[in-house]
Amino acid sequence: MNKIMVGFLLVSIIVLLSWRHSVYVAAKAPAPTAVVYHPIPPGFDFPADQNALLQIRDTQNVSAIRRHTWMVFAGLTQKTPTGEAVWETWFSEEQAFSPGAGPQGLIPHRVQRRFRNPRQFATADRVAMPQAVGASLLSFVLFNKDSFDHIRTNRLFKKAKLDQINQAFNSNHKPVEQREIPPFPREAMSLKTVWWLVKQTGITAMPIWDGTPVHPDQQGNPPPSWLRFVGVDPTRQEIPSDEGRDVMFQGLVKPNSHIVPLNSFYNFQITQNEINDIRNVNGFQQAQVGDFAALVAMHMTTKEIPDWVWATFWWHDAPNAGAFSADRPDAVAGVWRNYLMDATFSGDIPKASDNGPNICFNPWLEARFSSGLVSNCLSCHRRSVWSQVSFLPISRGRIPDNDQFFAGKTKLDFLWSIAFSSQ
Numbered sequence: 001m002n003k004i005m006v007g008f009l010l011v012s013i014i015v016l017l018s019w020r021h022s023v024y025v026a027a028k029a030p031a032p033t034a035v036v037y038h039p040i041p042p043g044f045d046f047p048a049d050q051n052a053l054l055q056i057r058d059t060q061n062v063s064a065i066r067r068h069t070w071m072v073f074a075g076l077t078q079k080t081p082t083g084e085a086v087w088e089t090w091f092s093e094e095q096a097f098s099p100g101a102g103p104q105g106l107i108p109h110r111v112q113r114r115f116r117n118p119r120q121f122a123t124a125d126r127v128a129m130p131q132a133v134g135a136s137l138l139s140f141v142l143f144n145k146d147s148f149d150h151i152r153t154n155r156l157f158k159k160a161k162l163d164q165i166n167q168a169f170n171s172n173h174k175p176v177e178q179r180e181i182p183p184f185p186r187e188a189m190s191l192k193t194v195w196w197l198v199k200q201t202g203i204t205a206m207p208i209w210d211g212t213p214v215h216p217d218q219q220g221n222p223p224p225s226w227l228r229f230v231g232v233d234p235t236r237q238e239i240p241s242d243e244g245r246d247v248m249f250q251g252l253v254k255p256n257s258h259i260v261p262l263n264s265f266y267n268f269q270i271t272q273n274e275i276n277d278i279r280n281v282n283g284f285q286q287a288q289v290g291d292f293a294a295l296v297a298m299h300m301t302t303k304e305i306p307d308w309v310w311a312t313f314w315w316h317d318a319p320n321a322g323a324f325s326a327d328r329p330d331a332v333a334g335v336w337r338n339y340l341m342d343a344t345f346s347g348d349i350p351k352a353s354d355n356g357p358n359i360c361f362n363p364w365l366e367a368r369f370s371s372g373l374v375s376n377c378l379s380c381h382r383r384s385v386w387s388q389v390s391f392l393p394i395s396r397g398r399i400p401d402n403d404q405f406f407a408g409k410t411k412l413d414f415l416w417s418i419a420f421s422s423q
Contacts, residue, residue: 035082035089035111037145040189044075044331047186047304054305057345066327069311069343072302074331076191077266084111085266087191090142097157097421113268113293114140115195115277136283137223137364138195138293141417146187151418154182159422162386166410177401180411181386181418184303190415194297194364196232197278198262200269200290203231205249205257208317209363213373222368229254230317234262234292260317265294266335297364298339299377301414307398308414310377311343312362347378347398357397369394384416385409 040046045068056064076087092112115138143151155161162181169179198204207223214225231247231254233239244256270278270291278287297314315338319325324340344360352359352374359374366372376396383399386409399405412418 038086038089040075045071060350077336091148093141099423144189176406188303192299195293198292205247217373231259267294313339381414384412
């Protein structure tokens with residue numbers, strides 16, 4: 001009897017210890033961040049009156065174009081009650097193009113940081129192209145609820161649906177100017193975000209675009225080739241503005257680099273929730289939980305006008321100098337004032353300094369490509385059609401609606417995500 005009791009007690013102790021261990025492990029696991037979707041709040045000129053926007057486009061009122069774009073940026077970077085920026089509560093590309101039932105708009109869901117290689121760096125078969133050392137970037141795409149609902153309602157996440165639309169146009173011999181998916185509503189918006197990995201210890205080197213190419217434009221100017229770097233320090237909140245030191249980038253010394261604090265970027269510390277996605281991006285296999293993701297660039301587009309409003313932002317350590325800082329209102333606050341901006345409402349006007357069509361590009365995304373320094377966001381996205389998933393070559397100048405490029409294809413209302421992400 002005593003042996004039986006002893007055995008029973010031992011088993012009980014083992015079970016109790018196992019239970020306590022499982023509770024301890026579960027308690028230590030990071031809880032997902034639950035957020036509720038937030039639109040751009042009132043008071044930030046979104047959506048603006050379409051006729052007013054078309055007027056400032058047609059009169060080439062660059063200051064008015066920039067003021068409107070900055071205000072929309074100010075709205076989407078407002079803090080929510082739970083502390084993140086408004087845009088971080090939006091829907092990921094994976095959610096929008098999920099083949100199953102999508103999430104409901106107002107039900108709490110995790111902040112969507114589903115890192116991928118930017119789609120610009122993929123081939124026509126959607127395979128990531130090999131990148132030069134240090135040239136890979138972390139990126140993810142988000143949609144506001146209006147864009148998300150439009151994609152889900154019209155089943156634009158399904159290849160079969162896109163094939164059906166295109167085949168119907170072929171059968172009915174629709175002229176090329178009429179071959180389009182249902183247009184997105186004026187409230188629709190999408191974002192592409194670009195991030196740089198900052199190590200949790202030491203100084204991380206980061207390229208800075210000052211507008212000075214190293215190579216001929218036809219050759220491309222990827223970030224590792226840029227003339228100047230900064231060093232990002234994650235340990236100090238304030239750093240003297242003139243502090244400089246040598247930093248290391250891929251085994252090369254970048255002398256007398258400006259040292260800047262991590263808190264001058266919009267950033268977050270990487271948790272177990274993000275680490276696998278990050279490590280799956282070529283060049284980031286050595287990322288660790290506890291490192292940081294620093295936002296270095298963002299594309300923003302809104303359907304406020306038929307050709308969409310196009311804006312692009314990038315971080316700079318001298319954010320108050322030069323034309324790309326112009327017209328920034330006080331409504332852009334805090335860390336967001338460290339980003340420069342370019343915007344366009346047209347693929348053609350106002351003319352560039354070489355008297356060619358308008359130029360609007362992001363150095364982090366387009367500078368690496370041939371003719372990237374003279375490209376235009378709108379022109380590239382105008383070529384988004386089904387069934388074709390190659391955006392190259394980079395170009396400028398709006399393709400006319402009746403151009404034979406569109407023969408046998410369906411226009412995707414400027415959104416490459418539909419071509420690249422449909423299931």
